[in-house]
Structures are given as C-alpha cells and as structure tokens.
Amino acid sequence: MRFITDGIRDTLAHYHRDDLPLHRLTWELQRRIEEIPSAVPHAPAVWIDQLRDLQRRVAEVEQNRTPGPRTELTDLEHRRVDDSLRQLQAVLELAHA
Numbered sequence: 001m002r003f004i005t006d007g008i009r010d011t012l013a014h015y016h017r018d019d020l021p022l023h024r025l026t027w028e029l030q031r032r033i034e035e036i037p038s039a040v041p042h043a044p045a046v047w048i049d050q051l052r053d054l055q056r057r058v059a060e061v062e063q064n065r066t067p068g069p070r071t072e073l074t075d076l077e078h079r080r081v082d083d084s085l086r087q088l089q090a091v092l093e094l095a096h097a
Contacts, residue, residue, distance in 0.1 A: 011028040
C-alpha cells in the first residue's frame with residue numbers, strides 16, 4: 001500500500017513543480033489508483049472510490065479545456081485542480097492514519 005500511495009504523492013509533487021503536464025498527471029493518477037485493488041485486496045472500497053472520484057475531477061478539467069495554443073489553466077480550472085488534489089492528498093493521509 002505504501003508503495004502506491006508514495007507513488008501518488010511523488011506524482012503530485014512532480015505536477016506541483018511543473019515537471020508533469022495535466023494530461024500526464026491524470027493518466028498517472030488513474031494508473032496508480034487502478035493498481036490498488038490488486039495490490040491491496042483489503043483496501044476499503046469507499047477509499048478507492050474517493051480517490052477515483054477525485055482523479056476524475058482532475059481529468060474533467062483536462063478534457064473540458066478549450067482546444068488551442070493556450071497551455072496555462074484558467075483561474076477556475078486551477079482552483080478545481082488544486083482543490084481536487086488537496087482532497088486527494090487528505091484521503092491519502094487518512095489511509096496512513
């Protein structure tokens with residue numbers, strides 16, 4: 001379990017350092033979260049569902065962006081992503097409590 005949650009934390013750190021674009025963040029989160037049930041069979045389903053929901057919120061921002069040369073997030077997009085990532089971090093912390 002720790003291996004997966006540490007991987008998620010590392011992914012978040014790379015995103016916050018601007019080392020990881022949003023589309024890659026969503027893919028990394030999805031991949032790591034989907035590993036949990038097979039790697040940790042006793043992980044509570046509600047916890048996994050919370051992580052999936054938060055990952056989907058981040059993915060929706062990426063999917064709903066206006067196509068074009070703009071690379072920066074709008075203020076609203078930024079707030080949605082940041083809020084979802086804060087909540088995701090809190091869910092990870094609860095897993096270790």
